[in-house]
Amino acid sequence: MAAVVIVGGYSIAMSRAAVGSGAATARQRITAATRQQNNTAIARRRQRCHSCAPPQSHPFGSHNNNGIMLRYCPTTRSGRSNFDFRPRLPSATRQKQQQQQQRIQFSTKSQHHPPSSANNTSKNQTIRTILSSSSFQNATPTAHPLLRHLTQSLQQTLLKPRSLPLPRYISPQHYSFTLSECFGHSSFIFVAASYLTQDFLELRIMAVLGSTSMLFFTYFHPHGRVLWLPLKWNVLFIAINSYRIGKVLYDRYMAGLVSDELKGFREEHLNVVDIVDYYKLMRIAKEEVYEEGDLVLGQGYPNPNIRIVLEGELQVLRDGTLTYVLEKGNFVSESGLHAGLLLRGGIESCGSIVVGRPFDPTGSQNGNKKQPNDTQINNIRKKNRVRCLRWDRGELVELLEDDKALRNALQAALSWDIVRKLKMQRHMLTAGRVKDPAAWTQKREDQGISRYASILQNMLQHTEECQDMSEMLTKYRMIHHIDDRDHERALAECGWTEEEFRLGKKRQVVEDEEEEELESAQWRRVKRYSSKVVRSLLQ
DSSP states (O other), rough: OOOHHHHHHHHHHHHHHHHHHHHHHHHHHHHHHHHHHHHHHHHHHHHHHHHSSGGGOOOSSOOTTTBBSOOOOOTTTTTSSSTTOOOOOOOOHHHHHHHHHHEEEEEEEEOSOOOTTTTSHHHHHHTTTTTTTHHHHHSSSOHHHHHHHHHHHHHHHHHHOOEEOOOTOOSSOOOOOOOHHHHHHHHHHHHHHHOOOEEEEEEEHHHHHHHHHHHHHHHSOOTTOHHHHHHHHHHHHHHHHHHHHHHHHHHHHTTTTTTTTHHHHHHHHHHSSSSHHHOOOOOTTTEEEEOOTTTEEEETTTTEEEEEEEOOOOEETTTTTEEEEEEOOOEOOOGGGGTOOOOOOOOSSSSSEEOOOOTTTTTTTTTTTOOOOOHHHHHSOOOOOOOEEEEEEHHHHHHHHHHHHHHHHHHHHHHHHHHHHHHHHHHHHHHHHOSOHHHHHHHHHHHEEEEEHHHHHHHHHHHHHHTTHHHHHHHHHHHHOHHHHHHHHHHHHHHHOHHHHHTTTTTOOOHHHHHHHHHHHHHHHHHOOOOOHHHHHHO
């Protein structure tokens, strides 16, 4: 029994010793593994710290002989030493830093050992998709050395990583950027700013700046590959916008060469027209001079021109009766242009336009015995000399169709001109220039109907454009109070009916029934005679 107890106690002691030795061995293994992990982590941090700069001249801190950083380093994100374990940088940031180190190493090797064009063509094509330096070198393989040096300098400057100095209390994360990325962001900023401007020149300049910034970003791309597709499109956009900018600057320069007299005339009568649009009008205009007693245009004659009075006074006569007067700044024979009717060719004149004698304000020509003063005598003795600007109607219509802004501005000027003419007619009544107001009113109405008939006649000669101008014609009728009865009367003068005008074509003339019966009778006699001849021959 005692022997059994002794043997059992010995076995228990032996098992406890075995368990104790096994635990000691496990602790040793865990300690060794932990020490190895710490050494590996220290070596990795030491290697990353050395990759920032040589240990002798580190820009953000210094190292001891063991390679341990003693001050702050942006790579290890430590303020004391490499043994201070902080959160590591994101994988994307580490991958970006490794790519930058590869670019720098490759550029250094390529400068000392340039590849040959015959043996390394396939190698360069493969490396071009990965590394930016080889991409830029192969983009211009036969470039001038100075150009190649400039490209490499721009590449190193634009792709150099730069850190954003943010205090740690704002953000503990490290932010880096390149100048190429700044160009990419500025391109979209310029595009957004161009949406806020209304000036044509400012919009084009912002478009050029935005495309130029995107040009730098696509050529010196941070990923190391030249984006040729957007680069070529941006070059095209820069060329187009540069041409438009140059055209605008040239037109403004030429508009500044207009004479001072014409500039003053614009400020006084055509201030709603822009200076560049005014220059376009003056460029195709021709000046005419008429003396007292000259006939500018006869009643019933086709008129292919539009005029504006620069100096003097013109009189408009309907069947020899004075209906209204045209002074400085008034348009002559606009014929619905103020309502948007862009008519080409000649339009029949509804009245005669002559250069009459100056109006006598004293009324001495009407039998008034009042003695005029010296100023009035000088005005009476002064002859009426008229200067006009003349435009060909077809040429002016083509210009207005090409430039919508000019067309709107000219229509606004013509609308003000209509108001001025109405006020002048009222002034004629108060000044005593109308002898018989009833006859004068009747002549004015006849003149308006005749003018509308001339417009319809011109439109009916171009039936393909008649439907397109129906809305403008309705607007003209509203302005000048042309009712349906006057409209039918004007169509009758042109030889059209309301139904034909609505259909846009004229019916063909049908032969009379009597003529048809006569032709049918003659044809029956011919057939009867021919049948008799045939029967006689057969017999």
